[in-house]
Amino acid sequence: MDSVLASDDLYVRETVRTTVKLLIVGHFAVGKTTLVGTLSEIRPLRTEETMTQAASSVDDPAGAPAKNTTTVAMDFGRMTLNDRLVLYLFGAPGQRRFTPLWHDLARGALGALVLADTRRLEHSFDVMSLLEEKGIRYAVAVNQFDGAPSFPEAEVREALDLLPETPLVVCDAREPVSSTRALIALVQYLLASTDQESA
Numbered sequence: 001m002d003s004v005l006a007s008d009d010l011y012v013r014e015t016v017r018t019t020v021k022l023l024i025v026g027h028f029a030v031g032k033t034t035l036v037g038t039l040s041e042i043r044p045l046r047t048e049e050t051m052t053q054a055a056s057s058v059d060d061p062a063g064a065p066a067k068n069t070t071t072v073a074m075d076f077g078r079m080t081l082n083d084r085l086v087l088y089l090f091g092a093p094g095q096r097r098f099t100p101l102w103h104d105l106a107r108g109a110l111g112a113l114v115l116a117d118t119r120r121l122e123h124s125f126d127v128m129s130l131l132e133e134k135g136i137r138y139a140v141a142v143n144q145f146d147g148a149p150s151f152p153e154a155e156v157r158e159a160l161d162l163l164p165e166t167p168l169v170v171c172d173a174r175e176p177v178s179s180t181r182a183l184i185a186l187v188q189y190l191l192a193s194t195d196q197e198s199a
């Protein structure tokens with residue numbers, strides 16, 4: 001696929017025939033805003049707010065001690081994957097208290113990329129069950145933080161209780177090539193599932 005990550009095109013190309021809405025989801029501080037920012041060819045829309053001391057007892061900042069802002073609504077970005085296909089990326093907060101927001105954000109989404117962190121894999125269950133409740137297919141991308149343990153794929157699959165067909169990849173949300181690979185794994189899975197359904 002011809003990625004145009006380097007492009008700073010403001011407008012969608014005339015050749016584009018398909019636009020797809022995808023969700024970028026995951027628990028607190030797993031790298032959602034970072035990934036949307038890495039992949040977006042337009043200046044991403046962000047809704048970051050400074051966290052208060054009180055928030056640290058609700059959202060565990062252990063994995064990202066320097067973090068002092070959090071997304072309070074959504075992230076939004078756009079990525080032209082090839083001449084004909086544009087992806088709209090919607091980053092959605094994963095905490096259960098944001099469930100009402102999901103009802104709108106998830107509408108029309110073809111699928112979701114779930115970001116996970118090997119230091120707290122169990123924190124991903126809330127978001128995966130929300131997706132399952134909504135019948136949204138997903139792929140999982142482990143965002144490999146510095147110093148986080150790296151486990152064999154089979155162990156991560158077992159810990160997350162993934163179906164055999166659910167794609168699992170490792171990425172660095174700050175890095176365009178590996179983030180693009182993660183998104184391509186999701187898109188290929190969604191296209192294959194859609195083909196199977198229409199066969």
Ligand SMILES: Nc1nc2c(ncn2[C@@H]2O[C@H](COP(=O)(O)OP(=O)(O)OP(=O)(O)O)[C@@H](O)[C@H]2O)c(=O)[nH]1
Binds near residue numbers: 034035066
């Ligand atoms: N080392 C490393 N740091 C990362 C990576 N991805 C994100 N970070 C850092 O981790 C912190 C959290 O990233 P965010 O992108 O804000 O995470 P988020 O999931 O959007 O967080 P919330 O919206 O608050 O839930 C930031 O300080 C990022 O710079 C990564 O792949 N590696």
Ligand SMILES: [Mg+2]
Binds near residue numbers: 032034
């Ligand atoms: Mg965020």
